Amino acid sequence: MHTGYILDSKFYKGDVHKIAECLLGKIFVRIFNRNVLSGKIVEVEAYDGLTDEASHAFKGKTKRNEVMFRQGGLLYVYFTYGMHYCANVVTGNTNDPKAVLLRGIEPVEGIGQMSLNRFGKKSFTQKEFINLTNGPAKLCKAFGIERPENGTDLTGDKIFILDSPKLNKSEIIITTRIGINKSINLPWRYYIKNNPFVSKK
């Protein structure tokens, strides 16, 4: 099944930017109805509720964003555009609202189930394969992540991330975030060069 250790609470307590970059190449795992769904993280963005106007937490704690204000190592799931869920890894300590948005994952295990979740059918074309998880809302759909998963402890046994060797600097692109209107010049987006499951160039 898997190799590598489950990332522990210490990992998630660190600096959000370092964690964002470190998460590239690691394996995101969800146990879904007894099935193992997993994939390699290939694209992320960092959000800092204290200094970053684009962060959901910038204006303070609300019912929606309260998970971001808790300890690092939880999953922050939010609902947007009336139909989509997106998932973040919460980092840092209590009342230090920082998180890493998962924007692209390369499927590894449970691909048939992911297709079922995403398209309502088990088989898929080559084009649909890329389309399974190359976006923040797409990957949530494929992994079956919705409102009940908000606040899930990533050091538990339902959703967790497996360690993997550190990537080479030359494999990583660092650039500005996408889909936002504020703090648009911060270079807080990280992705793996040439990976087809990155949402956009």
Add this chain to the structure above:
DNA sequence: CCACGGATTGGCT
């Protein structure tokens, strides 16, 4: 109370 827009996606021009 109402209007507006969103860390997106997919379909159509």
Add this chain to the structure above:
DNA sequence: GCCAATCCGTGGA
């Protein structure tokens, strides 16, 4: 490239 879909949080009257 443009825009509708569709819920919900936020802000102003």
